[in-house]
Amino acid sequence: MKSIFSIDVEDWFHILDVKSVAPFSEWDSIPSRVERNFIKLLDIFSENKTLTTCFFLGWIAEKYPDLVKEAYERGHEIASHGYKHDLIYNLTPGEFYQDAVKTKDILENIISDEIIGYRAAGFSNTENTPWFFDKLIEAGYKYDSSLFPMPRHHGGMKSSQLAPFKYCNDFIEFPISLVKTISGYKCFFGGGYIRHNHYFVIKNKAYKVLNDNRPVIFYVHPREIDPKHPRLKMNLVRYIKSYGYLNTTEIKIKKILKDFKMTTFKAFISENCNYFNQGEINDI
Numbered sequence: 001m002k003s004i005f006s007i008d009v010e011d012w013f014h015i016l017d018v019k020s021v022a023p024f025s026e027w028d029s030i031p032s033r034v035e036r037n038f039i040k041l042l043d044i045f046s047e048n049k050t051l052t053t054c055f056f057l058g059w060i061a062e063k064y065p066d067l068v069k070e071a072y073e074r075g076h077e078i079a080s081h082g083y084k085h086d087l088i089y090n091l092t093p094g095e096f097y098q099d100a101v102k103t104k105d106i107l108e109n110i111i112s113d114e115i116i117g118y119r120a121a122g123f124s125n126t127e128n129t130p131w132f133f134d135k136l137i138e139a140g141y142k143y144d145s146s147l148f149p150m151p152r153h154h155g156g157m158k159s160s161q162l163a164p165f166k167y168c169n170d171f172i173e174f175p176i177s178l179v180k181t182i183s184g185y186k187c188f189f190g191g192g193y194i195r196h197n198h199y200f201v202i203k204n205k206a207y208k209v210l211n212d213n214r215p216v217i218f219y220v221h222p223r224e225i226d227p228k229h230p231r232l233k234m235n236l237v238r239y240i241k242s243y244g245y246l247n248t249t250e251i252k253i254k255k256i257l258k259d260f261k262m263t264t265f266k267a268f269i270s271e272n273c274n275y276f277n278q279g280e281i282n283d284i
Helices: 023-029 034-045 057-065 064-073 093-111 132-138 191-194 198-209 236-243 246-260 265-272
Strands: 002-010 053-056 078-079 165-168 172-173 180-181 184-186 217-220
Touching: 002 034, 002 265, 023 057, 034 064, 034 132, 034 172, 034 246, 053 057, 057 064, 057 093, 064 093, 078 093, 078 191, 078 265, 093 132, 132 165, 132 172, 180 198, 191 236, 191 246, 198 246, 217 246
Parallel strands: 002 053, 002 217, 053 078
Antiparallel strands: 165 172, 180 184
């Protein structure tokens, strides 16, 4: 089974729940590093003849439409990461719907193609946002990859669904990949989980997911291949989580792309139409 590699396309200052993050009104004045980092990521994928899914912030897409076009022209899937990185549980159903529609429209106008995928900032759909999936369907999306099936800092929700499944009719959810360990379910395949784990462990746990007949959902952010990017002020624990082992990310990405066959979310759906079972978001 192929796995799926994804990029959450945001800038170095789009870190959640940190008081030192500048308000949205000041973003235009902050020196950006997303262009150089994202193009470098695209080059890494091109060198490894691998296609990925790029979840763009609508704000990034508006400011740097050429990045969206470049990724699309190289064959990558373009998907939505919301407009300005709001945590879902801080939005009303109406606000979330408008945000999801706005970002979808921005991306579709740039590439003149349909956007079908979504990922929430911080995987922040929770038990307190029961309207999340219905609003995505109403906004015209066909799949989501925001379900983090365990509690985490920005949300997450316990779920018995670890494999991709049909939530309602043909709407598909791709939960972030977890592996059962002695101390419970854990993730090894995205962002800080990739940075803070030895590659041998990542590879070993990825095979466990594949042996369970699930695709491994990998994800990174452009800033994570840029060890010299500016730092935000935060407490020591959060600082280590956010900035630890940045110098290892690029090496690990290249090893992942060498060791595992990859595809996009959209292609996985097309190539595995009989794979998905009907499911609900049930507590473990």
